[in-house]
Amino acid sequence: MISHTGIIKSAPQQDLINEIQVFIRGASNLDKCNPLELSKTALTLLKLLPASRVAVFDYFCKVFDNAASNYIKGIESEIKTGTLPQQCETDEVVISEIHLVLAQLILENATAWAPIISTWSLELLGEISTKYAGRAHISSKLNETLQLWMGCRATRTLVDINTKCLSSLIHSDTEACISALLDTSVKHSPHFDWVVAHVGSCFPNTVITRVLSCGLKDFSQNKSYEQGCNSAKLKSVVGILGHLAGSHTEDIRKAILEIFVRSLRETMDDTDATRIQKKATTPFILQLAYLSSTLLSSICDDTKHTLTINTITRLYFFIDDWCRYFGNPETLEEFIVTLILRCESGGAQILTLLLDCVLVTKIRGNDAMKNAIREKAKDILEIILLEIDESVRHNSPVNLLKSFKKETKELNVLLLNENKLIYETSAQILIFLANLNPSVLINSATHLLLNATNNEQLTLLLKMLCHELVDINCHKSGHFSVVLEQILSRNIQKFSTSNEENSDLTKMWENLLTLLRWEKTNKYPILSSKLVSRAIQSNLTNLTNLFASEILHMHIIADILDTIEIPTTKMTYNPPLQVILNLSQSTVNYFYACAKEQGTSLKVQGFAKVCRILKRLCTYSKVAKVFVLRELLERALFRSDNNLFGGKSNGLHHDCEKVLLKQNKKINKIIPLTKHSSVFNGGIIGNGKRKSISQDNLPLDDISHNIYQLINVLKACCSAQANEENKFNDLSLDSMTLLSLLLVQFVSPDVMYNGLPWPDEEFSKVTIERDLFIRKMFTNAPLLWNLLGFVAVSRPALCYCSVLIRALTATLIHQWKSMGEQSKANNTDNYRNLMETTVKLIELMALGQLLPPPLSNIGDVLQFLKCFEIVAILKECVWSYMRDHIPSPALFVCDTNGTYWRDPTIVRPPETYTNALRIIMQRNIKTLGPMYAQMFINVPKHD
Structure with a gap:
């Protein structure tokens, strides 16, 4: 007799009949038979008479179920009594014998036995998991459930047998095993999830790839949208991948990307079924993402490499076929919008892709296709912004904002884009984020102020600061004050010691001056609240500190301090004493810095600014007046700056200069002096005549001009x-x-x-x-x-x-x-x-x-x-x-x-x-x- 396994049975026919009779009697009356002997008989029949496998596997189901029941009862007894019950040795021996024989069958002929045994073991695991769910305080947590069932010899053996089945088919065809895994998962989820998790952790790449393949094959065969989105197998695929996502997110992402890329390739070997599957790939992936936020995140993490403008143009021709899986174009659009709003990662990449589609120009294709892509992307972008706006106003922000919150750097870069649509869209999203977290607005406004290069970007900065969604009272110094405080306080120390690092503030000073001048013109309603002036006033301490030590940017800082026109007796703002002193010292420094410069228009303008600033300052504060006059005179007369005004050395003795009286005392301790003991030192014996006081050779015109400007400054003071x-x-x-x-x-x-x-x-x-x-x-x-x-x-x-x-x-x-x-x-x-x-x-x-x-x-x-x-x-x-x-x-x-x-x-x-x-x-x-x-x-x- 030759079985379907191809093994020739040499046992006498009568002995085989006897074994069948023994098995039937024992299986009919399990209570009166020896389990070990009956199991050996069943295993003999399984090896010699494969046609009996249904009956044998039914018997094995009872054996494993009984062992699982005893295990659960033992756990429950331990929970009640606190003592560990004795394990049933018969169950251990019987299951060990069954495990040995089944493993041998898989090893001898995996192609024939592995799919059968795998299907049986998975189904039995599903039934046992479902049957005893809720017993022995089985936790709903996957890890705890896995540990509990792996402690049971029966279920552990079944899992091991199934693993051997997959291992034996790993290089051939595992579709039957994976299909059985999916079917069982559908039937017994969520109690069966622990099996899926264990199998997936053993063969992550195989399971993920085969699960996606089986799921796609089933999805492509659905006749309607309802069948596709409500498919039990699709949900099982989601569940399995969801369990594996914790440890194998990258593997899942790669596998999904592979089937997506494969769907875009057309080959001569494609059959009709293959073409249908390729058209169904993108809807299938979208459905997976819709059913699992974990899968959605893994897909969205690398959107910029997965989806490009060229990819979009290729997908454009599949849209009509996709409608079969979504019902109509409107549903498809709504579906895509919903997915985008639910993304918790990759938001900036999705936004960039949409903007690229709206601005699409350099792609292959006719104008009709470009216009269609452009209009649809624009509609989707508008809907997304409206949905985000609505969610923020109702204090229930969508998940997409969580993604944007992690990607504010990318959004800040878009703020400086030359295209109006791009920077306004980015600004709008940052405003939404600022409503939830004001620090986002601070960082974005700081980025704009430091790097803006045109008036449009500065206008955008003002719009962001004064937007209705931004939680700010424009009658206070507000967020702009915090922006200035961060920039100035962060740089005040290092900029005062290293001029090389000053350069990165160049645009900031220019932008701040531009905003201040806009405000002074009273032509911009958005600045009617004096937003810029109030921000500068609240940061005058740091600003004047920087002015005292700046070199590269002293002229533009002077412009700012001159334009803001502080202090004056008519204004309500009263600068603190520290600001007065800082401004006094820094303005005097600025005057002498201008005097040292070569003759330029900036020098003349600088002198004029000094006069205006000091006139206001000295008129406002007597303390400032005394300080400024003293500092101006002392530096012009006695310090190194005196050469700017034709002055010579102050005549004080240098450390190494010898004093005549002391030299004479070394020779004779008693020196007769006249009543008026004045000593006129004409020189030192041995060193010759005392050297004349040196004077720096500064052109007379420069000296005259500097003196003229100093008198003007004193006049202002x-x-x-x-x-x-x-x-x-x-x-x-x-x-x-x-x-x-x-x-x-x-x-x-x-x-x-x-x-x-x-x-x-x-x-x-x-x-x-x-x-x-x-x-x-x-x-x-x-x-x-x-x-x-x-x-x-x-x-x-x-x-x-x-x-x-x-x-x-x-x-x-x-x-x-x-x-x-x-x-x-x-x-x-x-x-x-x-x-x-x-x-x-x-x-x-x-x-x-x-x-x-x-x-x-x-x-x-x-x-x-x-x-x-x-x-x-x-x-x-x-x-x-x-x-x-x-x-x-x-x-x-x-x-x-x-x-x-x-x-x-x-x-x-x-x-x-x-x-x-x-x-x-x-x-x-x-x-x-x-x-x-x-x-x-x-x-x-x-x-």
Whole structure:
């Protein structure tokens, strides 16, 4: 006898009949038979008489079911009593015997036995799982259920047998086994899920591939949309893949991608059934994604590589065939929209694909196809945005927003796209996200402010900040303030130390200035709330800190601070003291930075901005005024910046410079000194004459321009309040007085004898050392003459500089005394410098009306006189008059135009102070005749 297995049976026929009779009697009365013997008989029949396999497998079902029942009862007993029951040895032996024989059959002829045994084992596992579901506190959790049943010898054996079946067919055909797995899963799910999970974990690639193949084959054979979407086998495929997705997501994604790519290829070997399956592939994948969010995520993770414009054009020709699986085009569109809205990953890729389809141009195909793709993509995009909007407004956001939340960087990149549709769509999605999480808006607005390159992108920034869905009160500083705070605080430290890193803020400063200027024009309703100004005001501390240390962007930051026009007395915003101090220091730094630049328009514009900023600042705050004036003067006179104004070294001893007195003390500890122990160091023995003070060679035009700009800045700092009605004088007398007092403080080396009165000329012998120091300061810093000239314009303020003028006069008298006539005859440098200094001093006193006519005209006369005559005039006329007429601010009156002055017709000096001048001019009447007549004869009379 030859069986269908091809094995020749050599047993005698009578013995085989006896075995059949024994099996029938035992199977009919299981309670009275020996299970082990009966099982051996059944296994003998299975090997020798394959036709009996149905009956034998039915018997085996009872054996395994009984063993599973005993196992469950044992678990339940253990739960109740707390003691572990004794295991049934018979069940163990019988199942072990069955396992051995079935494994041998699979090994000997897998092609014949593996599909049969696999189908039987899976069905039996499904029945056992369903039958005992809910018993022994079987958990609904897959892992716990798997552990429970794998602890049972019966079910573990069945799983192992099924695994051997799949292993034996792994290189041939596993479709029968996988089909049985699907059918059983459909029938016994969810109790059978643990079997699927175990089998899938053993053969992930095989199971996934075969499950998809079987599922696609079944799906393509459905006659209607209802049959396809409600197919039990389709749901089973979803369940199996869903279980495997936890550990084999990448394998599932690759398998789905493979069948999708295969569906796009047409070959000569395709049969009608194959072509139908290829047309059904995309609807099948969509149905899988619809039924499982896990599968949907795995599919969407790599959309940009799976779907391209070219792929879309190829799929375009399958749309009519797809309608069979969805009913009609409208249902298909709704289905796709639903899937997109449910995506929790890959949202940015899907959005990019839709935008590419809307903007499709460079693809193969006719215009009709392009228009169809373009219009349909546009419709889908609009529907998606409307659905998201609706969900956000009803506080039930769709899953797609979760994907966008993880992909804000990609969306931010789209904000800078040149196409309006792309950047507006991206902005709309970011606004939706901002409604749920304001930090998204902050990051996106920061990205735009840092990188925007045109007005359209800046307008988009404003629209995002002020959108109705954004939870922001536009009457407060709002999100834009936070954006600025993040940028400035993040960069303030590193930018102050590394200029190379400043460059990435270039566009930010330009964009901020542009927005501020838009706001100032009052032409943009969206900026009516002063959004930009309020944001800048709330960040002025950091902004002014950056301004103090910036180099590359100082001009544009100055533009911003100038445009915002703070502080002013009319505004409601009151800057904190820290802002005032920062702005004061940074603006002074900016002034000197401009002075160091080469002659450009930016330099001139910078000076103008400094004047406007400091005028507002000093008018607003007296503290700022004192600080700014002090800083400007100190840097211009004593620091390294003094070379910008023609200044020389401040004359202080360098660390390595030797002091004459100390050198002499090394030689002799007792050094006899005169009463006035002043030491004039002309040099050091052995080192030669003391080196002259060096001066940087800056062009005179540059020096003059810098001095002019400094005076303009000082004028701005000393400006009068806006409410002071001065028609011709916009300087504040208090500010000018402050400036003059600062000059005295800086130039005069001590506080003694700094009062307004002039002592007798002989007293200058006591103050000669201090007078020489002051004179040296004027020599090393010629800027002092310009500063005194500026002070002299506000005449009463010059009175407070009396000590400086007195010191200069005293030194000039001493120098003229020692100047010989030979120097005048030879027109030496000393003579010319001395004459120039003397004339400047007289003109300064005349400008400040400290000297009345005709003494105020002495400067025109001096160049024609001899040295002793000049000494006489300085002593008898100038010094005597100043001694007897204290230069007091009280001498000046203020007219209706706000100008302080002394009427020269009233204050004309008595003859006592002009006789010396008169006599000397009479001696030189030949050369001084016209001037004599002007000064002493043709004098206007006071009525």
